[in-house]
Amino acid sequence: MKRERIDGTLIKHPPMRKYKVTEEKNTFFVKSSTLYVSAIKQISKKVEKLNATQAKNKVFIVKGMGKSIPKVLSIGVYFQLKNYRVEVFTGSVKVLDEFEKEDDDSILSKRTVSSVEVRIIL
Amino acid sequence: MSSKTEHKRRKLYKSRIIRTELQDPSFKDERLNVEEFLKSREFEVNQLQMAQLKSKKNSSTRCFQSLPRSMRRRTASHNIKRVPRRLRPRMIREMTSNNGSILSKKPKHSRGRELYKLKRLHRLLKLATVAKSKGKPLDLPTGIDLKEKLRIVRSHIAELQNAKDAEVQTYDNMHLKFIKLHQQSLNNKLGSMDNTAVNELAVFKPHALKYSNRQKKFKWLPTHVWHAKRAHMVKRWGFNIALQPSQKCYRATHRNYLHSHCIAWDTSYIGTIILHHSTSLTPLIHLVGQLTKNEAVKPKFLKNHKIWEGIIYHENNSIGQSQIIWQDLPNVKQCILRVHPSLYESFFKLLLKLSPKDVTVFDCRYSLASFQVTGPAALTALGAVMKTADNNENWKQLCSFRDNSMVPTGSSISFYINDPRYLNKPHKYHHNIREDELDLIIAIKEGKVFDSGSFEDLFTYQGRIKSYKNQPSLKDLDLRRNIIVNNDNVDNLGKTLPRNPDDPLVPIHLSKLENGYYQVIVPWYWNLPVWYKLMRFPEVRYGGLRQMHQLNLETNRPTYPFDYPFWYHGFLSSFIQGQEFQKKWELRPKGKRLNYSKLKIHNLPGELLGELGDPFVSDWRYLQVLQYALKVHKECVHLDPSSFDVSNWTTLGHRCLKQLQDVYECVRDVQRQDSEFENADEEKILPIPVKYKGEYQFDPTKIDKVSVVIRDEIPKLPVTLISVEIEGTGHIATNARLYQVPSHDWQSWLENNDQKPVRAKYLVGFITTGTINLATGKHTGIGCMSHEVNQLLNKEKHHHLLLRNVGEVTFRLVKFQDIPL
Structure with a gap:
């Protein structure tokens, strides 16, 4: 369905985050501007840290949406080749678009973006 | 042994x-x-x-020594209730085995004359409480005996009784009459009253008579006693404000703000002014438009209850920051302005002067309190304490948000809450609604989730008075709790009390500010109950002014007033801070303190010895004079040297600026004159040497033949706000000096990072706040630099400056970025 055109300058808002303590340890968010090798290095470090803990179900999650989906998948493949079990989940997330105007209040509108979640099982 | x-x-x-x-x-x-x-x-x-x-x-020989620092208490060595329950048996064992018993001796009760004196004191306190409930606490003269005091208080109460009606009838202002009537016969046992003044500044009335003497100059916030036990307090802007928690918390503050938990501040010192018109908003819009250059009266702020935050102007000069909330309801047409206490009184008087006759100005400084909360758990914590009176699904859902960036900036909601003291302890809402969260955000933005009844009650004196009606005391609530437990069963122990139909509801206003904090405005006497309960929620920490300053630095925001040297209070605060630094420096023995006047900073021929300007402050006056003298000198270079007199002085006794050394000497001359001027009259303070942007009033055509600098004719230096980040290693401290990178050394600094000596004439600004920034992992700072140089550098797309800390000779390369006001 084609969406209606709204005037004003567009500000794209990220989807809502949970800010939980566990999220910090076992989740990595991939942006379209994230560098592939940089992501691999950061994730490997976090995976190592998670592996050292005594948690029961050790799963590391890499998330991405829209343009960054191929990057997330290639990260998944990288870890698959490193002999990790990798699961892929597809889904969609809701985001807000803000159309800002000079004098009047800005308008918010919803949009859905496809997303992917790669689970590296330790 | x-x-x-x-x-x-x-x-x-x-x-x-x-x-x-x-x-x-x-x-x-x-x-x-x-x-x-x-x-x-x-x-x-x-x-x-x-x-x-x-x-x-x-x-560790005692059990409390093994506790984490945040759980240790000062009195844990003898008070068993100060250690967690699980450690108490061990604690008893330790106390009994450690010579002596756990039970201290029973206190001896007083006898004879002493007992009689105490009883009279008790009676005095009782009477004084009656006096307070009549709305007129009494200041007793010191140095008289108790008997006399009792007599004075009794007659005072009798007087009040008689004068009650007579006095009120004399007020012709309708609002004033209503408020005074309320103040003379309070509607609750706790002594809570609405202390609003109409068209004049309100007089502070301390809640507890016992402590009234201590609050004559610096008022206590509602949560003062709570804070004074746990934080370092500071006397500023007419209030006693928490500076920082007693426990070290620099890293903890950063973590709590960013990853988990939340931090709360009591910001009741921020004053509220309400402009009221009986029928329409038009005169208010006109007045506020005048003060804010028509920024705050845009349609987006007039509808949807959106808050405006920005700069207020008077006669084209910026004077400070303010928050503005518009109230366009069928019965009430009001504009609510919130300003910092340093600015409050002058701004209030200005509003009185500017407002037309039919506009009433209420001073709600002591009738509206507020606190601010920030961090991922902020909304959860607020929801755990502020339980809505009716079943408000929207509020419950909002409380599950942990991502603060989702709630639109400036949006606000308002509702009634129950007395938080009903709760035994705060508990989260267990919310499991499947509805879309984004729909709620859109609804908040469009002002659909808004209860105008509570909004009206909070910002009108009638509503606030209503919120105090039959306010139950803690004793009442405990009795009710006892009855429930005894009558029904023990399972009710620790459960939330049901609301009695007579009990009041508390109107509150919650808004999201530009810096990402949630601000809650409550009636003054409801602040304490909410605060007490909020502090019992496990994810909440409290902060002081320093923590606010720290978080502002981490998000690259200037802090009022410290980072605004172009406003009076900013200039003043740096001056006060400088005096403190100087005192500390002077206390050290001569051999152990840094001799600022002998530093070899600018190691080049013709440069002066010593620190630039006053080493304890960001010396804006020095920069102002230096920049002006350099300009004059530059004009002078074009002139024919033969037209100069042979001597260095004009016939009028002014110095000619022939060479760079003359410029430095000239700055010294002005400094000397300044100190003479200050010494002559101690109360004279020099005018602020800088201003925010604007034109630099320098006319080169006036420079003719002899170029001189006359002390009184030096124009104000326009400056801009910047934030800097260090490149490479090194640290940034407050009052660090900023230099322009000399154009001939540009390559060696930027490409090779070679240390090359820099001349003092390249000084362009100062750092007002600078320290390690845990968000970036580097040292960063906020400061001001000359507007002219800033524009020049921006044009050339150069974003580097040199920084030198006070008392050091190393220059470091920093990257700068402009901050809009």
Whole structure:
């Protein structure tokens, strides 16, 4: 369905985050501007840290949406080749678009973006 | 040696021993038994770990010493209730075994004359409370005996009774009459009253008569006693404000703000002014438009209850920051302005002067309190304490948000809450609504989730008075709790009390500010109950002014007033801070303090010795004079040298600026004149040497033949706000000096990072706040630099400056970025 055109300058808002303590340890968010090798290095470090803990179900999650989906998948493949079990989940997330105007209040509108979640099982 | 000490010593010795298997059984017949070898190594590793724990445990002789720092209490050594429940049996054991018993002696009760005196004192307090409930607390003269005091209080009460009606009838203002009537016969037992003043500044009335003497100059916030026990307090802007928690918390503050938990501040010192018109908003819009250059009266702020935050102007000069909330309801047409206490009184008087006759100005400084909360758990914590009176699903859902960036900036909601003291302890909403969260955000943005009844009640004196009606005391609530537990069953222990139909509801206003904080405005006497309960929620920490300053630095925001040297209070605060630094410096012995006047900073021929300007402050006056003198000197260079007189002085006794050295000498001359001027009259303060942007009033055509700098004719230097980040290593401290990178040394600085001496004439600004920034992992700072240089550098797309800390000779390269006001 084609969406209606709204005037004003567009500000794209990220989807809502949970800010939980566990999220910090076992989740990595991939942006379209994230560098592939940089992501691999950061994730490997976090995976190592998670592996050292005594948690029961050790799963590391890499998330991405829209343009960054191929990057997330290639990260998944990288870890698959490193002999990790990798699961892929597809889904969609809701985001807000803000159309800002000079004098009047800005308008918010919803949009859905496809997303992917790669689970590296330790 | 007694057996006791010997035992102790043996215990300590044992705890320090790490057992090992030196004679290895795995090595037999010149063969290594791998399995046994591994086992014994495992044993050793375990022993090492155990030893660490044992050593830690044994060095602490009392159980509270092993607690984490945040759980330790000052009185935990003798007060059993100060340690967690699980440790109490051990604590009792330790106290009884440690010579003497856990029970201290019963306090002896007073007898005879002493007892009689105490009884009279008790009676005096009772009477004084009656006086307070009449709305007129009494200041008793000191140095008279109790009997006399009792007599004075009794007659005072009798007087009040008589004068009650007579006095009120004299007020012709309708609002004033209503408020005074309320103040003279309060509608609650707790002494809560609405202290609003109409068309004049309100007079502070301390809640507890006992402490009134201490609050004559610096008022206490509602939560003062709570804070004074836990934080360092500071006397500023007419209030006693928490500076920072007693416990060190620099890293904890950063973590709590960013990852989990939340931090709360009591910001009741921010004053509220309400402009009221009986029928329409038009005169208010006109007035506020005038003050904000028509920024705050845009349609987006007039509808949807959106808050405006920005700069207020008077006669084209910016004077400070303010928040503005518009109230366009069928019955009430009001504009609510919130300003910092340093600015409050002058701004209030200005509003009185500017407002037309039919506009009423209410001073709600002491009738509206507020607190601010920030961090991922902010909304959860607020939801755990502020339970809505009706079943408000939207509020419940909002409380589950942990991502603060989702709630639109400037949006606000308003609702009634129950008395938070009904709760035994705060508990989260268990919310499981499947509805879309984004729909709620859109609804908040469009002002659909808004209860105008509570909004009206909070910002009108009638509503606030209503919220105090029959306000139950803690004793009342405990009685009710007892009845419920006794009548029904013990299962009710610790449950939330139901609301009595007579009990008042509390109107509150919650808004999201530009810096990401949630601001809650409540009636003054409801602040304390909410605060008490909020502090019992496990994810909440409290902060002071320093924590606000720290978080502002982490998000690259200037802090009022410290980072605004172009406003009066910013200039003043840096001056006060400088005096403190100087005092500390002077206390040190001469041999151990840095001699600022002999530093070899600018190691080039013709440069002066010593620190630039006053080493304890960001010396804006020095920069102003230097920049002006340099300009004059530059004009002077074009002139024909033969037209100069041979001497360095004009006939009028002014210095000619022929060379760079003359410029430095000229700055010194002005400094000398300034100090003479200050010494002549101590109360005279120099005018602020800088201003925010704007034109630099320098006319080169006036420079003719002889170029001189006359002290009184130096124009204000336009400056801009910048934030800087260090490139490479090094630190940034407050009052650091900023230099322009000399154009001829540009390459060597930027490409090779070679240290080259820099001349003092390249000074362009100062850092007003600078320290380690945990968000970036580097040292960053906020400061001001000359507007002219800033524009020049931006044009050339150069974003680097040189920074030198006070008292150091090393220059460091920093990257700068403009901050809009």
